[in-house]
Every structure is written in structure tokens, then in C-alpha cells.
Amino acid sequence: MMTVVSAELADTSVGPPRWLASPGKIVVRLLVYGVPTVMILAPLMSFLAYSFLEQKDNIVTGHLTLANYAAFFQSGSYLYVFFGTVKLAFVVATVALFLGYIISYLIWRLEGSTRYLLLLLSALPLVMNYVVKIYAMRSILGFNGFLNSFLMASGIINAPSKLFIFNQTAVMLAMAVIYLPFGILPIFLALERIPQSLLSAAADLGAKPGQIFLTVILPLSLPGSIAGALFVMVIALGDYLTPQMVGGSEGFTFGRAIWSQFGMAFNWPFGAALAVVLLVTVIALIGLASLIARKARLG
Amino acid sequence: MTAALSEEEVVRPNVIQLVGVTKSYRNLNVLKPVDLDIKDGEFLTILGPSGSGKTTILRMIGGFTPPTSGRILLRGADISQVPIFRRPFNTVFQDYALFPHMTVAKNVAYGLRIRRRPAEEIKTKVAAVLETVNLTDKAERYPSELSGGQRQRVALARAIVCEPQVILLDEPLAALDAELRRSMQEFLKDLQRRIRTTFVFITHDQEEAISMSDRIAVMDHGNLIQVGTPQEIYYKPRTEFVAKFFGENNLLPAQPDNNAANILESPLGKHSLPASAKGGGSFLLAIRPESFSIHDGSELRQGQSVCVGRLENVTFLGATTQLSLNVGKAQQTIKVRVPTGQSGNNLAFGDDVPLRWSEADVNVLPRG
Amino acid sequence: MTRLERLTIALLWVVGGFTFMVLYAPALIVILFSFFAMKNHQIDWSNFSLEWYGRLADNSQLLAALYNSIVVGICAVVSATIISLALAYYMKTGVRRGRAYVEFIIFLPFVLPAIITGISLLVAFREIGLERSLITVTIGHIVLILAVVYRMVTIRLDTLENSQIEASLDLGANGLETFLYVVLPQLRSALLTSSLLAFALSFDETLVTFFLVGGETTLPMRLWAMMRTGFTPEINALVSVVLCVTLLFAALGAMSLRESIERKP
Numbered sequence: 001m002m003t004v005v006s007a008e009l010a011d012t013s014v015g016p017p018r019w020l021a022s023p024g025k026i027v028v029r030l031l032v033y034g035v036p037t038v039m040i041l042a043p044l045m046s047f048l049a050y051s052f053l054e055q056k057d058n059i060v061t062g063h064l065t066l067a068n069y070a071a072f073f074q075s076g077s078y079l080y081v082f083f084g085t086v087k088l089a090f091v092v093a094t095v096a097l098f099l100g101y102i103i104s105y106l107i108w109r110l111e112g113s114t115r116y117l118l119l120l121l122s123a124l125p126l127v128m129n130y131v132v133k134i135y136a137m138r139s140i141l142g143f144n145g146f147l148n149s150f151l152m153a154s155g156i157i158n159a160p161s162k163l164f165i166f167n168q169t170a171v172m173l174a175m176a177v178i179y180l181p182f183g184i185l186p187i188f189l190a191l192e193r194i195p196q197s198l199l200s201a202a203a204d205l206g207a208k209p210g211q212i213f214l215t216v217i218l219p220l221s222l223p224g225s226i227a228g229a230l231f232v233m234v235i236a237l238g239d240y241l242t243p244q245m246v247g248g249s250e251g252f253t254f255g256r257a258i259w260s261q262f263g264m265a266f267n268w269p270f271g272a273a274l275a276v277v278l279l280v281t282v283i284a285l286i287g288l289a290s291l292i293a294r295k296a297r298l299g
Numbered sequence: 300m301t302a303a304l305s306e307e308e309v310v311r312p313n314v315i316q317l318v319g320v321t322k323s324y325r326n327l328n329v330l331k332p333v334d335l336d337i338k339d340g341e342f343l344t345i346l347g348p349s350g351s352g353k354t355t356i357l358r359m360i361g362g363f364t365p366p367t368s369g370r371i372l373l374r375g376a377d378i379s380q381v382p383i384f385r386r387p388f389n390t391v392f393q394d395y396a397l398f399p400h401m402t403v404a405k406n407v408a409y410g411l412r413i414r415r416r417p418a419e420e421i422k423t424k425v426a427a428v429l430e431t432v433n434l435t436d437k438a439e440r441y442p443s444e445l446s447g448g449q450r451q452r453v454a455l456a457r458a459i460v461c462e463p464q465v466i467l468l469d470e471p472l473a474a475l476d477a478e479l480r481r482s483m484q485e486f487l488k489d490l491q492r493r494i495r496t497t498f499v500f501i502t503h504d505q506e507e508a509i510s511m512s513d514r515i516a517v518m519d520h521g522n523l524i525q526v527g528t529p530q531e532i533y534y535k536p537r538t539e540f541v542a543k544f545f546g547e548n549n550l551l552p553a554q555p556d557n558n559a560a561n562i563l564e565s566p567l568g569k570h571s572l573p574a575s576a577k578g579g580g581s582f583l584l585a586i587r588p589e590s591f592s593i594h595d596g597s598e599l600r601q602g603q604s605v606c607v608g609r610l611e612n613v614t615f616l617g618a619t620t621q622l623s624l625n626v627g628k629a630q631q632t633i634k635v636r637v638p639t640g641q642s643g644n645n646l647a648f649g650d651d652v653p654l655r656w657s658e659a660d661v662n663v664l665p666r667g
Numbered sequence: 668m669t670r671l672e673r674l675t676i677a678l679l680w681v682v683g684g685f686t687f688m689v690l691y692a693p694a695l696i697v698i699l700f701s702f703f704a705m706k707n708h709q710i711d712w713s714n715f716s717l718e719w720y721g722r723l724a725d726n727s728q729l730l731a732a733l734y735n736s737i738v739v740g741i742c743a744v745v746s747a748t749i750i751s752l753a754l755a756y757y758m759k760t761g762v763r764r765g766r767a768y769v770e771f772i773i774f775l776p777f778v779l780p781a782i783i784t785g786i787s788l789l790v791a792f793r794e795i796g797l798e799r800s801l802i803t804v805t806i807g808h809i810v811l812i813l814a815v816v817y818r819m820v821t822i823r824l825d826t827l828e829n830s831q832i833e834a835s836l837d838l839g840a841n842g843l844e845t846f847l848y849v850v851l852p853q854l855r856s857a858l859l860t861s862s863l864l865a866f867a868l869s870f871d872e873t874l875v876t877f878f879l880v881g882g883e884t885t886l887p888m889r890l891w892a893m894m895r896t897g898f899t900p901e902i903n904a905l906v907s908v909v910l911c912v913t914l915l916f917a918a919l920g921a922m923s924l925r926e927s928i929e930r931k932p
Contacts (some may be wrong), residue, residue: 032757033765035750036772039810043791044775047783050790099686106676106683120921125690127917129871131887132906135894136693139700146696177689210672238780241873245894255782262786262878275786282780363833383836390837396830400852409848410838461838 051272060269068273078257082277085237085254088172093183093233095176100183101225105217108191119188125181134245137174141165141246166248174246175236183232190224190296191217223296230289234282254278311338312374314465314497315360320369322355330355332369333523335516337465337499342491344500344508346544347518353501354469356518360499361467362386373464389458390467393474395450397442403453404429404438410461428460431490448479455490465497472507484511505545509533517541534587539664542585547621549633551584553663563663566627567606567656573663583664588621588636590660594653602658608633610650615639624652694910701903719904729905732889739801739885740869743808744816744862750809751817751861752854755824756846760832770817777814784810785878792879799881807879808872812865819864823857824850863920867913 054065072078107118125133140146141164148160164170194217202212240255247253258278261271315337322330330352337343345353358364360371362383371379378386389410397406404425411421429435432452442450451471458466468487472480488511491498502508508515509529516526517540525537536542542550553565555572563570565584572582594605608624611632622635635654646652702715723729754773758766776784788807789799797803827850835845873887880888886909893902 028757032754033769036754036769036813039806039813040772040775043787044783046794047787047790099682102679103683103686106679121687122690124914124917125694127867127871127913128694129887129890129906129909129913130873131890131894132697132909133693135890135902135906136697138894140693140696146692177693180686180690208669208672210669210675234778234780238782239874240782241877241891255780258782258786259877262789268790272786272790275783278780279783282783286778361833361837363837382841383833384839384841388837390834392830392834394828394830396828396834398831398834398849398853409835409840413838413840413844413848457834457838 096183186228781874
């Protein structure tokens with residue numbers, strides 16, 4: 001402590017304390033910390049606050065209340081939609097993990113320019129317009145869509161099937177296709193992190209390729225891959241447009257429930273409360289993902 | 300630091316004075332209070348191992364780091380609070396810090412352009428400086444197209460073109476290979492003589508410091524240990540650290556004589572304790588191997604002493620030959636370096652060799 | 668490799684190939700449908716036509732939306748770039764204890780679902796009494812793309828040696844001059860890449876925009892509205908155009924990214 005005190009004394013003997021040095025610096029500091037706070041943190045806070053406001057007869061009264069949360073937890077239908085959506089997102093993430101792992105593993109085994117090209121090709125759908133992808137999925141899955149036409153033309157079915165559109169399956173299929181590319185890249189990076197020397201060591205110790213995969217590659221890449229899949233689950237949880245487009249009335253999801261509060265139902269405080277429930281779920285998932293990723297790094 | 304000016308200071312005024320300058324990060328004292336005068340037109344080297352605080356001093360002079368306490372004076376005026384870009388110093392960085400997106404000429408012109416000098420003046424000055432560093436033909440190249448030595452000279456040119464009062468060099472030769480390093484050392488020294496600008500040069504290489512500097516400031520663990528000419532530093536080290544840091548040295552333990560307080564006893568014999576070395580306890584004697592010569596039996600001059608050592612080893616070093624001899628009751632090994640012809644070539648291991656040295660070459664150091 | 672292993676790999680390629688097909692099928696089918704009509708659940712290959720593309724040019728609503736999207740994208744990219752540059756340069760030129768805080772906040776909209784960001788901004792705009800318009804959309808896009816731009820700027824800035832900045836100051840340039848003459852020129856390729864990427868993100872943005880859009884609308888919003896009202900072959904043509912434009916941008920971005928990696932001094 002002595003040195004700290006003497007240093008401070010010395011500073012004042014040299015001139016004014018550093019933080020007083022220039023008012024310009026204070027302005028800069030205010031801007032640097034203020035702009036992100038005002039643009040991002042403040043809206044988040046106001047949205048959190050909104051979920052505790054009371055609404056009566058379509059008017060926000062300004063009183064604090066927990067009624068919005070109570071309404072969610074006491075309503076069977078909202079809870080049902082919530083857990084249904086969590087399940088849906090989980091299935092989408094699992095599909096992304098499974099297929100994403102296969103694709104990443106195949107690309108990872110390659111060498112040279114094919115490797116780069118295929119990696120680029122698997123990332124390219126990320127930049128395709130989101131609305132366009134939903135639209136395309138609908139034109140594939142729809143009653144008069146490509147899938148039905150294909151199945152009928154090949155004689156598998158006689159009449160167009162309603163299995164693929166306006167239900168939970170349709171939402172699941174569309175989301176799986178749209179969000180799969182988000183899973184490929186993290187899984188590929190998890191595979192890339194495995195030191196080449198470990199594979200050589202395993203081979204040197206007599207492991208066959210299949211054994212190397214099961215004993216070295218899979219255990220080392222799985223945590224990172226699961227973290228990537230959890231990221232997909234987070235995105236799928238918050239989507240409210242895909243279910244609207246291909247889900248119809250049967251494909252109602254939690255995202256749509258939140259959206260409707262800000263649109264048709266116009267109950268913002270309740271919508272904010274539902275969004276907070278989503279936020280908490282998402283934070284839990286992200287926390288889980290970073291926990292898994294950290295565990296994996298510590299070995 | 301006394302206020303009165305000594306004679307030499309009148310002749311060569313101080314450009315920069317550090318007065319009680321310290322630096323600490325949190326509770327870590329990187330630099331203990333340092334007083335240092337840098338004289339106009341001199342080549343001063345700050346020498347020390349890594350972590351000794353030498354770079355910190357340079358960065359504080361340059362204005363890159365503020366001192367925690369103390370003052371930095373430029374010709375008497377306090378510049379401790381003056382920002383980097385207003386200080387009349389220029390730095391040659393260890394990694395050269397050439398701007399990769401500018402040609403050599405643009406790099407060199409940068410300081411002048413910033414000062415809004417007329418285009419014509421910039422052109423002439425840049426051309427002249429590039430001439431000085433032999434890079435006229437590389438003016439339109441980019442730094443990435445140059446060799447290490449060439450980049451080094453661009454960095455120098457960029458620093459001198461603004462005609463600063465002091466040029467600060469932060470281990471500029473560290474990245475070069477041995478041969479290039481030697482030629483750059485000569486080039487630097489020569490350049491400094493021509494442009495008569497004060498150079499403050501940082502290095503951890505003792506030979507470099509000795510061969511280039513007018514004065515050397517030796518640093519260790521945040522302390523400024525000794526400042527002096529290369530000869531003073533080499534022959535009159537004030538601490539064990541300095542004595543060991545430069546070249547080969549004999550360090551011998553010495554105790555005060557039981558009977559006479561101002562007499563020291565060492566494996567070489569008895570020495571009078573200089574007034575400067577006060578206090579009881581034990582001391583170290585430092586004496587250079589080349590300060591000994593083989594005693595030929597001729598008459599001793601004033602202040603010369605003689606002792607006998609048993610020859611243990613002979614190493615031929617070219618112009619000189621190094622003898623390892625055991626002296627004193629404790630059979631302490633000392634190294635003696637004599638011109639190769641002088642050893643007589645007829646010495647055999649186990650021979651008793653008479654040695655002669657001057658007491659003036661013996662440095663009594665506190666044992667730390 | 669044993670026979671079983673070889674078989675497994677072959678099987679994996681079949682699955683992987685099929686997955687790739689599924690990933691690209693939507694885009695390919697839409698492009699196909701924009702040139703050919705369907706007859707009796709089969710593509711009528713005999714009837715190639717550019718008719719739908721021709722009709723696009725006459726759709727003034729669509730062109731207005733396209734124009735809005737471009738304006739919003741440019742404004743958002745420019746603003747986000749300026750903010751990112753200022754923040755990143757501030758963090759670079761000193762030990763900043765608040766760096767972790769600022770970066771955490773900036774990355775939030777990138778990590779959280781878009782619906783959360785959308786609702787947050789919607790609520791905040793209502794609280795300060797800002798009407799929904801293209802301005803609110805632009806602010807939303809800035810918030811979203813800030814993470815990407817800031818990240819790419821800091822990655823490049825972190826590789827810039829501190830001695831570059833110190834050398835410039837040492838040669839007499841003040842902070843602003845140093846930024847303009849030494850830092851900015853070396854960030855050029857990073858800024859190009861991040862701008863392309865950020866523009867592509869903004870151009871596509873739907874899930875946040877939905878909450879913030881007022882009377883004037885962006886292209887994805889227009890597309891959405893058109894799809895809700897019914898399927899016309901015109902949409903296929905429009906979608907194909909949008910796909911090609913975004914792919915062009917992505918290709919440009921990938922190229923400049925590769926260039927900036929290779930050019931690293």
C-alpha cells in the first residue's frame with residue numbers, strides 16, 4: 001500500500017491528476033462507453049422493465065406487477081407451446097449436429113483446394129436471403145410443391161400429401177435445412193483443433209482408422225460440436241417467421257406467440273414477459289455451451 | 300546532483316536531465332529513482348540486461364510512458380507533461396516500425412509532411428538523408444522489399460531527417476546478424492560524428508556499448524549503477540555487477556586485516572583500504588587479467604606489487620595468451636592475460652610464476 | 668483401411684451428398700421456376716421465358732423497397748464502421764479496463780435471438796417517442812452488424828504493432844493524424860471485407876427489421892408481404908435476383924478476405 005500512496009503523492013507533485021488532464025478525454029470516454037450502453041444495453045433493460053408493467057384495457061398503466069409472468073406459468077397452452085418449441089428446437093439442433101458432423105468430418109478429411117471449396121459451399125447458404133429460403137422451402141414442401149410433384153411423378157403416391165406442410169414436421173424440416181449451415185462451421189473448427197500429433201500417436205500405438213475415430217477424434221471434437229449445436233438451438237428457438245410461413249395453424253411456436261403479442265394481440269408487457277422467458281432459456285443454453293466448450297479445452 | 304556546474308558541464312551543456320525519475324506499475328517498481336545527465340552531442344549508451352529498466356528510461360524520454368515521479372528536463376525546461384509529438388526527439392524502434400503502406404521516401408518524408416514543410420524542402424531533405432544512409436536507389440521501394448540492414452537505415456533516415464535534438468535508439472541492432480551488426484555499429488558511430496546529434500542508445504551487448512559510446516550508463520534491476528566513459532566502466536567498476544558484466548575479470552575475496560583496520564588481506568597479498576570503501580565486513584577485489592604482467596625481476600615502480608602463482612592452465616588466444624594460476628593459501632584461481640611472446644613459451648604446468656601488477660589497477664568493491 | 672471402414676466412409680459421402688443437395692435444392696428450384704412454368708405437377712421444359720424478370724422492372728413498389736434496402740444498408744454499414752473504428756482505436760491506444768464490458772455489450776445482439784433484439788429496440792423507441800421508420804430500421808441494423816464490423820476491425824488492429832502508432836507520434840503527428848495516415852490505410856482491406864459482409868447481413872435482415880419497420884419497407888419485408896398475398900412466378904424471378912446479388916457480395920467478400928489474409932505483412 002505504501003508504494004501506491006507514494007505514487008499518488010508523486011503524481012500530484014508533477015501536475016494535476018491524470019483524470020483531470022483534459023475535458024476532451026472525458027468526452028471521449030463517455031462516448032466510448034456510452035454509445036454501446038445507450039444503443040444496446042438500455043433497450044435490453046427497458047424491455048426487461050416492460051415485462052413487469054401492468055396493462056389494463058390495452059393501456060399500460062405503469063404499475064409494477066408480476067401478473068405477466070403469472071399468466072404465462074398458469075396458462076396451460078402457453079406452457080405447452082413453450083415446451084413444444086424447446087422440443088422442436090432440440091430436434092433441429094440434433095439433426096444439425098448429426099448431419100453437420102458428417103459433412104464437417106468428410107470435409108475435414110479432405111486436403112487441398114477441394115477442402116476449401118466444400119467448406120465455402122457449406123457456408124454459402126448462410127448468406128442466402130432468409131425470406132427466400134423460407135419461400136423456397138414452402139414451394140418444396142407445399143401441397144402443390146416440388147416434393148409432392150416429385151413423389152407423384154415417381155409413382156410413390158397418387159395424390160398430393162398434406163404431411164409436409166402446415167404442421168410441426170414442416171416447421172422442423174424447414175428449420176433443419178435453413179439452420180444446418182450454422183452447425184457445420186463450429187463442428188469443423190472443433191475438428192481442426194485436434195492436434196495432428198495425437199492422430200499420429202494413436203496410429204503409432206496400433207489403432208486402426210476406425211479405432212482412432214472412436215477413441216480420439218470423436219471424444220475430442222464432440223464437446224465443441226455440441227456447443228455448436230446448442231447455438232443452432234438458440235437460433236431455432238427465437239425464429240418466428242419460418243413457423244408462420246410453413247407451419248400454418250398447427251405449427252404454432254413460442255416465437256410466434258411472442259410475435260403475436262406485439263402484433264395482433266397488442267399486449268406488449270405480456271409479450272415482453274414471454275420474451276424474457278425465452279431470454280432466460282437462451283442464456284441457460286449459452287451458459288451450457290460455454291461450460292461444455294471450456295471443459296473440452298481443459299481436457 | 301548539486302546545483303553548481305562542474306567544468307565539464309560548462310563545456311558540454313546538458314540536453315536532457317532526469318531528476319529523481321521513477322516508474323512503477325501498481326506495486327512493482329520498474330525504475331528506482333534515477334538521476335542522469337545527457338550531454339549535448341554525446342553518444343550515450345544505456346546498457347543492462349533485459350528487465351533492467353533501460354527501455355523504460357528511453358520510453359520516458361521519448362514521451363511514450365509518463366514517469367511515476369520525478370522530472371525530465373530539456374535544456375532546463377520540464378517536459379514531463381509534454382506529449383510525444385511535441386518533443387524534439389526521434390526514435391529508432393527495435394522493430395524499426397516502418398509504415399508498410401508507404402515507400403521508403405514516403406516513410407522518410409513523414410515527419411516533414413506532418414510539419415507542413417514546403418514540398419520542395421521535403422524533396423531536397425529526403426534526398427539528402429537517403430544519400431547519407433546510402434539508400435538513394437531504394438527510395439521508391441516498400442519496406443517489405445528491403446533487407447534487415449536496409450530497413451534499419453530507413454528507420455535511421457526517418458529519425459534524423461527532422462533534425463531532432465536527440466535521437467533515441469531502442470536496441471536497433473538486436474535483430475541483425477553478427478556481421479551486419481558490426482558494420483552497422485561503425486556506420487552508426489560515424490553518422491553520429493557527422494551530424495553531431497546526441498544519441499541515446501539502448502543495448503544489452505557490452506562490447507557494442509564499449510566500442511560505440513562516449514559514455515555508458517549501466518543499469519540493473521531498475522537501478523542506475525554507474526555512469527562513465529567506457530574506460531572508467533571497464534577499469535574502474537564500482538560494483539560487482541559492473542565488474543562481472545564487462546569481459547573477463549578476476550574477483551577475489553578480501554578481508555580486513557585483524558591488526559590494522561585500513562589494510563585488506565587477499566590471496567594476492569595486502570592492500571591498503573581506500574577511503575571510499577568504508578565499513579567493516581568483507582570486500583571483493585576486481586583486477587583485469589591484462590593488468591598483470593610476468594615479473595622479470597626488474598625493479599618495481601611506485602605502487603607495484605608482486606606475488607607468485609602456480610601455473611594450472613595455458614590457453615592460447617591469438618595475440619594474447621591466458622594463464623590460469625593458483626594464488627594464496629586458498630589456492631584461488633586467477634586469470635592472467637599476457638602478450639603471447641612475453642610468456643616466454645617455456646612455462647610448464649606446476650611452475651611458480653612471479654606476477655607483477657599495479658595497486659592502482661585493483662578495485663575494491665563492496666561484497667554484495 | 669478395412670473394408671468396413673471404407674464402406675462406412677462411402678455411406679457417409681452418400682448422406683453428406685444428399686444433405687448438400689437438400690441445402691442447395693431450395694435455391695436451385697426457385698431459380699428453375701423463375702424460367703419455367705409448372706404443368707401437371709411437372710416442369711414444362713419447353714417453355715423457357717424471361718417474362719417474369721421483365722415484369723420485375725415494372726414493379727415500382729419492389730424497386731422502392733430495393734432502393735430502401737440499399738440506402739439502409741449503406742447508412743448502417745457506414746455508421747457501424749465509424750463506431751467500430753472509434754471504439755477499436757480507443758481500446759488499442761491504452762490499457763482500457765472497460766474493454767471487456769464494451770465487447771460483451773456489442774456481442775450481445777449477435778448471440779441473442781433476433782426477436783429479443785427486435786423487441787428491445789421496439790420498446791426503447793416507443794419509450795423515447797421515436798416513430799417507426801427507415802431510421803429505426805437503420806439503428807436496428809447498426810446494432811446487429813456492429814459485432815461483425817467491430818470484430819473484424821479489432822482482429823486487424825491487434826496485428827498492428829503498437830510501435831507503428833508510437834513511431835507516428837514520435838515523428839510529430841498527433842492522434843488524429845496518426846489515425847488518418849498510419850492506422851486507417853492499413854485497415855483498408857479489413858474495412859472492405861467487413862463492409863461487404865455487414866452490407867450482406869443488413870440486406871438480408873428480416874427478424875429484427877420486422878419489429879422496427881414503419882410505412883416504408885425494405886426488400887425482405889416486401890418479399891414477405893408478396894408471399895403472404897400469394898405465389899406468383901414474379902416472386903421466383905425476384906428471389907433469383909436477390910440470391911444472385913447476395914452470392915455476388917459473398918464471393919466478393921470471400922475474395923477480399925482471402926486477399927487480406929495473404930497480404931498480411
